[in-house]
Amino acid sequence: MRSFWAALPTEGRWLLSTVAIQTLGRGLTLPFTLIYLHEVRGFELGLSGTLMALIAIVGLLVTGPGGTMTDRHGARAVLLVGISAMAVGNVVLAFATTPLVAALALVLIGFNFGASWPAFNALIAAVVTGELRQQYFGINFALVNLGIGVGGIVGGVFADVHRPGTFTAIFVANALTGLVPLVLLLGPLRHVHGRATAPEDGTTPATVGYLAILRQPAVRWLTLLTFVGTFIGYGQHEAGFPGFARQAAEVSTRTIGLAFAVNTVVIVVLQFSVLNRIKRHLRTRVMIAMAGIWAAAWGLLGLAGVVPGGGVAIAGVLAYMGVFALGETLLQPTVPAMANDLASDHNRGRYNAITAAAFQGGAIAGPVVAGFLLQHHLAAAYIAVMVAGCAAIAAMALVLERHVPASANGGAAVASTTSGAV
Missing domain, CATH: 1.20.1250.20 (MFS general substrate transporter like domains)
Incomplete structure (x- = not known):
């Protein structure tokens, strides 16, 4: 630090x-x-x-x-x-x-x-x-959660x-x-x-529209990965997870509140250590590891629904949030860092807007799907959809790895630490 x-x-x-x-x-x-x-x-x-x-x-x-x-x-x-x-x-x-x-x-x-x-x-x-x-985005995420x-x-x-x-x-x-x-x-x-202006050597257009940015395979796959990641992650925190915990696991609201506290503590405590461990690894491989961790987390929550109302259910709900938080410490430093390394200085706002829109889209779709499945008492199907989403993230990360340049995937060090846009 x-x-x-x-x-x-x-x-x-x-x-x-x-x-x-x-x-x-x-x-x-x-x-x-x-x-x-x-x-x-x-x-x-x-x-x-x-x-x-x-x-x-x-x-x-x-x-x-x-x-x-x-x-x-x-x-x-x-x-x-x-x-x-x-x-x-x-x-x-x-x-x-x-x-x-x-x-x-x-x-x-x-x-x-x-x-x-x-x-x-x-x-x-x-x-x-x-x-x-990458380190900055990770530490910023930990401090946001702390606040x-x-x-x-x-x-x-x-x-x-x-x-x-x-x-x-x-x-x-x-x-x-x-x-x-x-x-x-x-x-x-x-x-x-x-704010930065485009180079005047004619090699880079002064402005690039959203459609032109999305034509880049790396941007498309990163955007889709962000949407699915949000859909099965943050999109479930306000609706799917509490709904499953109450309806299927039958735990108290106090347990749900404690689970969110566990999530915050794990992120704040582990983010610094995680950043140190992932900085030498390809970001796409970090995303794959995150998908595996999240799949394990959803499995723990599913276990809580199998044996509802008791100590095992409480432990499953709390463990879900702790393990899920570990995955978050892998996601938050990598996606925004990759998006900004793909961007040029004078089009950085648009690249970040695409990532933000994917996140917001997942946050809107997540509660809708969760509400439908839980309303129809399809708790097992709900968990299955979440685990399938984790598998999809891993698959998309492998495809993304074939398209993203090494400089945006953590595969090439950038010597400079400050930007001329300041």
Whole structure:
């Protein structure tokens, strides 16, 4: 960790040092937004779920334009707009008493989600290059989980449905945490625009559209792999996993909450060690290892459903989240690093937008499929679909390996550690 920190440029240190603080506010509200809309504001549960879906839907719609704007105007400019929208959205949501006002707030939050994701990854890639980039994405992921985990614990202790003011407070606090990146972007990082112009030698077009990028086999396979990985991974965390744990494994909500805590702890504790072990390996092989680990995790959850309601079920649910978290520590450093190594500096926003769209698509499709299977009491089929998805990831990683250049697959070291786009 000391050598990594010493190798980082000053801009990278600024970005990384505040990640946990920025995501603390997100953790305060993420597990409790649906509860707030339904139990505090009195909206029907179906309506509350529909309102929550606006975040993902708007995020998906905005991702493409957000990537284009990142390339044209720079990641910093897009982040300033997106983070401002997030802060305003959370303040509006804190005082929303009607579905229309809540919808407006959630649209603003979704706008930030869609626009800021490709912009933030592009900003990181503008600051950090080479082997440091993969390490950076991994450590950033661990710190994001730390902030969300701590925020979730604090929110769970503080928020009380019988005291509506406590929910107002956590949404306002989430808005205030947005001031941290705004201060960074307007202060120490005001010169890091994250924008690069195309070479003038005529060898590289000034702009490349999304269709042209997707015609590259490496990008297509990486995008498909990201979609499937999200579908069987993060797309199940908010619906499929809790639904299976309650319906098939018959464990308590307390056990489910503890499982998410286990997930956070494993990521925070193991991410640094995992980064050290994978940095000499091809990223596609790391993805294959991740697929095997995730398949084992889903098998453990399936075991919990075979013997429901007892200690074995509880152990299976907790073990699932721990093993799944280990796979996450392999996924998060590799996919964004590969996407940015495939990209050219002046089209980095679009490449990151494609990855973000694949992630959001998987996050939308995952709960839909899980809900259908679990509603029809097809728990065994649900686990089978998840394990099949893991096998598909391994197969796609092998195909991807044939198309991705060595420089983007961890097979060639890049000597430079800073980018001229700063």
